[in-house]
Amino acid sequence: MSQTFKIALFGAGGKMGTRISNNLAVTDHEVWYVETSPAGQERVRAAGRELSDAATAVAAAEIVVLAVPDLALGAVSAQVVPQMQPGAILLTLDPAAAYAGLLTTRDDVIQAVAHPCHPSIFLQRTTPEEYADTFGGIAAPQDAIAAVESDDPNKAAIVEATVRAIYAPVIDVHWVTIKQLAQLEPTLVETVACMIGDLLREALDEAIHTMGVPEAAARSILLGHTQVALANGLRGDNPFSDACLIAMDYGRDSIIKEDWKKIFRDDELDKNLARMLHLDEIKRSDAA
Numbered sequence: 566m567s568q569t570f571k572i573a574l575f576g577a578g579g580k581m582g583t584r585i586s587n588n589l590a591v592t593d594h595e596v597w598y599v600e601t602s603p604a605g606q607e608r609v610r611a612a613g614r615e616l617s618d619a620a621t622a623v624a625a626a627e628i629v630v631l632a633v634p635d636l637a638l639g640a641v642s643a644q645v646v647p648q649m650q651p652g653a654i655l656l657t658l659d660p661a662a663a664y665a666g667l668l669t670t671r672d673d674v675i676q677a678v679a680h681p682c683h684p685s686i687f688l689q690r691t692t693p694e695e696y697a698d699t700f701g702g703i704a705a706p707q708d709a710i711a712a713v714e715s716d717d718p719n720k721a722a723i724v725e726a727t728v729r730a731i732y733a734p735v736i737d738v739h740w741v742t743i744k745q746l747a748q749l750e751p752t753l754v755e756t757v758a759c760m761i762g763d764l765l766r767e768a769l770d771e772a773i774h775t776m777g778v779p780e781a782a783a784r785s786i787l788l789g790h791t792q793v794a795l796a797n798g799l800r801g802d803n804p805f806s807d808a809c810l811i812a813m814d815y816g817r818d819s820i821i822k823e824d825w826k827k828i829f830r831d832d833e834l835d836k837n838l839a840r841m842l843h844l845d846e847i848k849r850s851d852a853a
């Protein structure tokens with residue numbers, strides 16, 4: 566049997582907390598569920614789980630998972646970290662607050678971050694449950710990205726076991742630094758990929774409402790071509806046609822700013838994170 570760990574989950578009644586709790590509940594890990602809002606507490610109880618108080622949960626835990634809003638992570642870590650066992654791990658689910666230096670740290674508490682990749686668009690799905698699970702964590706296998714600030718392989722093993730449990734089913738856990746995780750999320754996947762997803766929705770609206778194309782026709786051709794665009798662009802399945810390449814150039818010239826790759830610079834990442842965390846600026850102790 567695989568090793569089991571003592572896990573404290575803060576924010577157990579939230580969106581991620583509920584998903585994670587559902588997955589932890591079917592493992593042999595020992596879990597303490599902590600939640601402060603009355604509505605969240607009600608959701609934890611309705612799922613048949615018992616709530617713990619923060620102090621009891623933190624005192625017991627080898628790993629404390631903070632599934633609380635990013636804007637609350639600074640305050641919650643300030644409350645939790647001083648009470649943690651020496652050698653315990655503080656795991657957050659998004660790199661923004663950790664990279665921005667907002668979390669309370671302690672020399673003998675290990676900081677870790679782990680974010681789900683979500684199931685790939687190219688995943689070979691076979692069941693209706695896998696098709697329905699676009700977010701991941703239910704039926705469709707996904708990868709996860711993790712960062713742990715420790716050279717101790719035992720700490721990485723606890724993080725990996727926790728990540729595999731909370732985001733299950735997990736195929737691979739990819740290890741990066743906290744900074745690299747922040748470069749992936751938000752920059753690569755929110756600033757670029759999610760923005761383009763929303764742009765596609767806006768373009769569809771234009772086709773329907775401004776150009777007057779029937780909605781079913783516009784939606785159908787967009788969804789099919791989105792698959793072709795991603796399969797050709799990201800996996801090289803087929804070359805784009807010559808005419809398509811000309812239309813793509815027109816789109817790039819009309820839509821994309823020449824200096825768009827500035828988003829990958831450190832100072833732009835800091836600006837992006839400052840906006841997300843409602844800060845005037847990022848003041849990291851290691852900031853260049």
Ligand SMILES: NC(=O)c1ccc[n+]([C@@H]2O[C@H](COP(=O)([O-])OP(=O)(O)OC[C@H]3O[C@@H](n4cnc5c(N)ncnc54)[C@H](O)[C@@H]3O)[C@@H](O)[C@H]2O)c1
Pocket residue numbers: 575576577578579580581582599600601602605631632633634635637641657658659680681
């Ligand atoms: N929602 C997503 O799709 C998603 C995906 C990946 C990662 N994340 C990350 O997961 C984390 C949680 O996000 P969410 O969307 O689930 O937030 P949420 O707002 O849905 O849930 C947060 C929960 O934390 C509770 N909470 C607040 N302060 C608390 C405290 N001191 N002690 C215990 N509970 C407390 C709230 O009552 C709420 O139930 C964030 O770091 C977010 O970036 C979210």
